[in-house]
Amino acid sequence: MNEYDSNRIYDLMANIGFNKTNTKDEADCFLLNTCHIREKATEKVYHEIGRLKKSFKNSKKPLVIVSGCVAQAESEEMIKREPYIDMVIGSQSYHKIPDLVLNYERKKTKVSETDFDVIKKFDVLEKILTSQNKISSYLTIQEGCDKFCNFCVVPYTRGPEYSRPFRQIIDEAHILVSKGSKEITLLGQNVNAYNFYENKKNYRLSSLIRELNSIKNLERIRYTTSHPKDMSDDLIDCYKNCEKLMPFLHLPVQSGSDRILKSMNRKHNIKYYLDIIEKLRIINKNIKFSSDFIIGYPDESEEDYQDTIDLVKKVGFINSYSFIFSPRPGTPAANKKMNDLKISKKRLKNLQNILENFQFKSNKIYLDEFCEVLVENKLSGQNKFFGRTRFMTPVIFVSDKCKNGDIINVKINSFNQNNLFGFHKINNNEKAA
């Protein structure tokens, strides 16, 4: 989502005459769009500002803005701690950046703006043309979260769940497609909680997918990140008859133990999770899954950990993210007693080996086969292209004739854990995997 936000912030800044530069020393303004999910996110921002201060030691100080979730969480404390920062702007207030910058240029008064003004934000953004012209684009449809998992900062930094108006999203999708996008990933912290009412009609994520499915020239639809609790039947049904919806779902589970899920306040148990997987597999036998795992959550026992391993083996996730629990200040889990770090590290390593094995096996299936790839870009300085399979796996390949945005069949001749490698010839007529 930060990538989407950064693009929109750029569009707003371009409106008042700022352009991107790749030459750091030339910059009149630095804007750090921050994420609070990562460990020690706040400290990393201060280190970055420290580096900036050093490189501008002998020249005119640039305007320094910190935006995003760290700004939201820390607010004016940031300016007090590091006076080199001029503005702190929260993730739901960034539409105000142009006015705040112009105002700062006149008055030189430090600014801290962290209101949850999400409705206004999207109303303003609707009027600013997007500069995104990528083959694969992001489109935010929903922000915030009402679930309050005990380990997570999102409900505090992004605020309550908010769904953008249905028409506004569809209009933005049409603009992206007219600028060349072939794939759209719908974004939200709880994307499948999307819920918008207008004229007595209720629009859900399934309504958006069905509408996008009918857009000519759009080839692929994805969405992230989903909560198991919101995998409703109407959404599951989309995998039956929306041919542009890719058969790959990132569905975070966090733990395979019901006891730990309860302690995390996840609002689902393992039976419920596995039932969703089963329903999806019945509707579309090709669907594949990835997930997120937290290892070493407070009070995780060996038995809880083994439940996670059992779940991983049962589902066979093809690509997942796994981390050792680290407390986020202000969240309920931050006050709990930490597990033994040595044990957690050992457990994480073992889990990651199993996950990597599944990923490796899933890539091996493609060896000497053709697979359908959406071409995203040519690699700079090489006669190679980059694209992705229907399951998001990166493919690097040689081609005698293809262009960005094409959907082609690539013959795979090698692979590693993360990537597939192959070649494409214009007469590849074989059926893709």
Ligand code: SF4
């Ligand atoms: S559902 Fe996701 S975003 Fe919401 S609190 Fe839980 S982990 Fe955070």
